[in-house]
Amino acid sequence: MLIDGHGRIIDYVRLAVTDRCNLRCFYCMPEEGIDFVQRKELLSYEEIIRVVTLLSEEGVSKVRITGGEPFLRKDIMSLLRSISELPLIDKIAITTNGTLTEKHLDELVVLGIDSFNLSIDSIDAQRFQEITRRDSFETVWSCYKVMLAKGLELKLNCVVMANRNIADLIPMVELGRKSKVSIRFIEEMPFNGEGSHYQRLEWDYAKILSHLTEHFGEVEKLQDTQGSTSLNYRVPGFTGSFGIIPAYTRSFCGSCNRLRLTPDGTIKTCLYDDGVFNIKNIIRAGATDAELMLAIKEAIAHKAKDGFVAEQSRNGKGIVSESMATIGG
Ligand code: SAM
Numbered sequence: 436m437l438i439d440g441h442g443r444i445i446d447y448v449r450l451a452v453t454d455r456c457n458l459r460c461f462y463c464m465p466e467e468g469i470d471f472v473q474r475k476e477l478l479s480y481e482e483i484i485r486v487v488t489l490l491s492e493e494g495v496s497k498v499r500i501t502g503g504e505p506f507l508r509k510d511i512m513s514l515l516r517s518i519s520e521l522p523l524i525d526k527i528a529i530t531t532n533g534t535l536t537e538k539h540l541d542e543l544v545v546l547g548i549d550s551f552n553l554s555i556d557s558i559d560a561q562r563f564q565e566i567t568r569r570d571s572f573e574t575v576w577s578c579y580k581v582m583l584a585k586g587l588e589l590k591l592n593c594v595v596m597a598n599r600n601i602a603d604l605i606p607m608v609e610l611g612r613k614s615k616v617s618i619r620f621i622e623e624m625p626f627n628g629e630g631s632h633y634q635r636l637e638w639d640y641a642k643i644l645s646h647l648t649e650h651f652g653e654v655e656k657l658q659d660t661q662g663s664t665s666l667n668y669r670v671p672g673f674t675g676s677f678g679i680i681p682a683y684t685r686s687f688c689g690s691c692n693r694l695r696l697t698p699d700g701t702i703k704t705c706l707y708d709d710g711v712f713n714i715k716n717i718i719r720a721g722a723t724d725a726e727l728m729l730a731i732k733e734a735i736a737h738k739a740k741d742g743f744v745a746e747q748s749r750n751g752k753g754i755v756s757e758s759m760a761t762i763g764g
């Protein structure tokens with residue numbers, strides 16, 4: 436078992452398989468993109484499988500594939516097929532922007548991959564385009580409809596932004612009136628390739644919740660699952676639910692169960708740290724499985740107590756300003 440210095444069990448790994456993306460969500464990366472990782476610097480599929488296999492032997496049972504946009508990585512389905520064959524991995528989930536996903540859904544379901552976080556920050560085509568800087572709303576909406584029709588475990592990720600998509604909050608919760616979908620409102624974090632957009636985050640967890648309860652009245656608090664980052668609610672009588680992720684407020688760190696692997700092989704033990712070590716470098720220097728595991732365990736043992744401590748201990752890169760596409764959310 437992987438246990439950190441604060442007694443938290445690490446059983447979940449998030450793999451950002453690429454930092455490239457075909458959208459340019461303004462809260463994630465600048466219009467001109469970022470300094471993308473060179474192909475040879477990407478962790479190869481073979482290297483990813485080796486690391487995930489080792490982690491699974493130490494108790495990691497859940498994998499999330501994210502990015503950048505995971506379906507932009509060449510032959511991503513072959514990686515997903517391989518991960519789905521790992522005997523100790525019980526759950527594979529994917530976070531995607533839905534632009535390239537729909538055509539893979541049938542095969543994904545056959546592989547047992549039926550848990551998706553679909554990012555959609557507005558259900559108004561014009562606002563969607565202003566936020567993502569691309570004209571892809573219809574494609575993403577079609578993907579949403581197909582996911583729903585297939586009965587997949589579906590969460591919609593919506594980053595809440597002052598002056599951008601506040602008008603969407605209520606219509607998005609309304610999607611759950613008759614559909615089994617969970618809308619997750621995420622506090623905006625400064626991971627946008629430029630630095631913070633705000634002096635102070637106005638649309639935090641409390642403000643989002645009060646905006647929704649003003650409209651819907653009393654909402655029912657749902658039981659949060661172990662390691663969940665969202666506080667979940669249901670409007671009485673609705674089929675679906677909604678959650679709020681205090682990603683900036685960081686009130687969920689006490690139950691954190693995750694480890695992150697970035698596209699170039701950097702191991703992160705906290706979203707807010709600036710990387711603990713690069714596993715690709717030690718793999719390519721010939722490390723044995725035992726040496727890899729020792730390095731991972733050492734990193735986990737020193738996992739920061741919370742995101743504030745991790746942010747304060749960033750060395751070199753100073754304040755948070757890298758793109759979320761290099762971290763995977
Ligand atoms: N491209 C895929 C997508 O958008 O779903 C996967 C990668 S994206 C980095 C993962 C999640 O991080 C998305 O739901 C996105 O909305 C969220 N995200 C990106 N930048 C963020 C930021 N600055 N603050 C909060 N969430 C952010």
Ligand code: SF4
Pocket residue numbers: 456457458459460463464502503504532554759760
């Ligand atoms: Fe791309 Fe996802 Fe970042 Fe948007 S949030 S730019 S879709 S990686």
